[in-house]
Amino acid sequence: MDKRWRDIGVLAGALFVVNVAARLIIQFGTDDGDDAAADRVSLGMFVLIGLILAGLAFYWGRRRPLGDWAADVAGAVLVALLLTVLVGPLLVGDSPFAGGAGTFFAQIWLYLAATGAGALVGYLVLTMLGLDHRSQSLKRYAELKAAKPRKVVRR
Numbered sequence: 001m002d003k004r005w006r007d008i009g010v011l012a013g014a015l016f017v018v019n020v021a022a023r024l025i026i027q028f029g030t031d032d033g034d035d036a037a038a039d040r041v042s043l044g045m046f047v048l049i050g051l052i053l054a055g056l057a058f059y060w061g062r063r064r065p066l067g068d069w070a071a072d073v074a075g076a077v078l079v080a081l082l083l084t085v086l087v088g089p090l091l092v093g094d095s096p097f098a099g100g101a102g103t104f105f106a107q108i109w110l111y112l113a114a115t116g117a118g119a120l121v122g123y124l125v126l127t128m129l130g131l132d133h134r135s136q137s138l139k140r141y142a143e144l145k146a147a148k149p150r151k152v153v154r155r
Helices: 002-029 035-063 066-091 101-128 133-147
Strands: none
Touching: 002 035, 002 066, 035 066, 035 101, 035 133, 066 101
16 A cells, blocks of 8 residues: 555656756746747646656556556646646746636646546557456456366256
8 A cells, every 4th residue: 555655656746847847947948938938848748747647557557457546647646736736836936826817727727638638548558459457357367268178067
């Protein structure tokens, strides 16, 4: 159980670090009025977050049932989301609500869309390849049933 919580914390921390890195790149690597560069960095951040979750869904989906790892991913995403929208802006000297309510909620929806899409793509690829936990369990069951000789019923 402790390993499970550690995995959730590490994932949430990694997602938050990606966001902090993007914020620092925007703060120090772009001009103040260059919204196009800031948008490109933000897009890269969302793509990287989606790729992290796709890889993790592929990895965890092979070893654990969907309900187990999906709950862990959802918890980690929720913690990382709260850190991203509430703590992340403070690290670069802004207020979480500096851009207004529209920007605040747009961050939330974009973050949820990127994480959901990443996890979904990873799991769909895993399922398409037949390597997910359920497919492997069904394969082992079929092999076990095929390996047993048929019982002959005598009258």
